[in-house]
Amino acid sequence: MAEEAIKLGGKKKSFFIDKVKELIPDGGNLNLCLTCGACSSGCPATGLEDMDPRKFLRMAALGLDDEITSTPWVWMCSMCQRCIYVCPMKIDIPQLVFYARQSWPREKRPKGIVGSCDMALRNDTCSAMGASEEDFKFVVEDVLEEYQEAQPEFKDMQAPINKEGAEFFLNQNSREPVTEPDEMVPLWKILHLVGADWTYSTKGWAAENYCMFMADEENWKHIVEVKKKAVEDLGCKVWLNTE
Amino acid sequence: MQDPCQLVRKSFGDPVAEDLRFVVKSVVGEENFVDMTPNKSNNFCCGGGGGYLQSGYPEARRQYGKTKLEQILATKADYCITPCHNCHAQIHDLSDHFEAGYHTVHLWTLICLSLGILGPNEREYLGDDLKEVDVFHPESSNF
Structure with a gap:
């Protein structure tokens, strides 16, 4: 899929994904992604808002915090956990989604x-x-x-x-x-x-x-x-x- | 039958999905039960969970639900049984919105129907084919 290149930021700041890793058991295995795409291929939310679970996790891993804490896709993922079920590394993407929801100002949440x-x-x-x-x-x-x-x-x-x-x-x-x-x-x-x-x-x-x-x-x-x-x-x- | 994500994948796993099938097959008859694929712990979410129904994104919710809709239609079943409130609301809405023609029922409705104790005012979600079948105390209808 031809998409606009993703530009990475400069020096490392405090990344959203690191904060989430501290909050969930075993860090949610968030740094173990093999990028196989099993999560996205079986996710009914894939494609909504041009997002999917693998992309969401990769963007978090790359430190694209502004994007993942502002995309309305987090309200279009039902946190059903099928992505964890099929993931060979049992990565807890739904919990990442949960904390991304939490990063929204209360008045902007649905x-x-x-x-x-x-x-x-x-x-x-x-x-x-x-x-x-x-x-x-x-x-x-x-x-x-x-x-x-x-x-x-x-x-x-x-x-x-x-x-x-x-x-x-x-x-x-x-x-x-x-x-x-x-x-x-x-x-x-x-x-x-x-x-x-x-x-x-x-x-x-x-x-x-x-x-x-x-x-x-x-x-x-x-x-x-x-x-x-x-x-x-x-x-x-x-x-x-x-x- | 829709395996509720919360009950099956997220809580009790395949054993409770087997229990559900035992009950459903006992109620509707083994020959009338058609499983969706994939199912049990590997089922697809219908799109009713996680607050979706109240999130104000109905178009995304229905687009999401198309995966489930196609799964249900592939069974050619007349009824989808939903042992979860959110699943019931979403799968019912999918049938309505996409004019899919199947009915969406709570498990308790079919259990009571099979026991012959389902009254006339407890049939909101039954289709015309079952609405008048074996009505318990038909004289107690409100209508």
Whole structure:
């Protein structure tokens, strides 16, 4: 492919890739690239924004920090880790992408992701759609009651909330309680039929964590900690996060 | 069936992908299950993960998703099962946007359908071919 020659800078400065190597286990193997291209050949993001995983890593290795910390491609990589899976050297390119996302000023990061993260920080439900503890409890109880009546075979079905000592703590994506509550029911039925001892929680029930996607370490950690505390406060043995 | 990257490649690997196939084949019948290639830990991401759905780059997201779309179309399957919310939203959108014609369902929908306990209001994502099949308490429909 004929492309414009890449010009390297002069004297060595503090390179982005070196900072990332200090942050991730084994340096993410970022200096072990054999340039084979297995990553790029199987990456659905290859070609978007004239970028691909191998090119991104090579540019980082060459110290082209301005380019890799400004390309919107970092928001077009889903960090699915297939590149690591196929890489003979197991290079952690997605983590490099994560820190490149983090280098963006907060106000320039995608508004949808920032908004969902901010919404999740508003209360302890961690819902990116802003559903409150009361809203969630109301919807679950309302839908449950409706189905217990309409489908008598399930009159004893439960959708427990804040049940202490339950074996499974189940998270729920906000989409169902907020926009399509009937979709929660098939899952409840399966749990009921297998006799699972499970519970929702009013705190930390929402499965999603957009603060992670926007590479906001502090708030990502906060959200995980709120959920972890909810699991521990109820004394549940297994935390099921369906996300 | 879409192997969710988060569940399979990034968490529990091929054993959980085998478990998923056991469940899906038990539910739909072995002869009705068509695997995509590549699959399991080596699957392609659909493009719904990593915040993509909220990132404000829908054109890039759909371009990315074409890899998955072509994989699904190659199976000629009528339904793609998505045991992950992000996969469900993205693969459903791909079918809609590119008018691909396949349906996108949660695993719980098919499990309950196969058990004969799927009510009339729990069928949002079923196609016309299954919408009226073995409806549990049809009189409880909202519509």
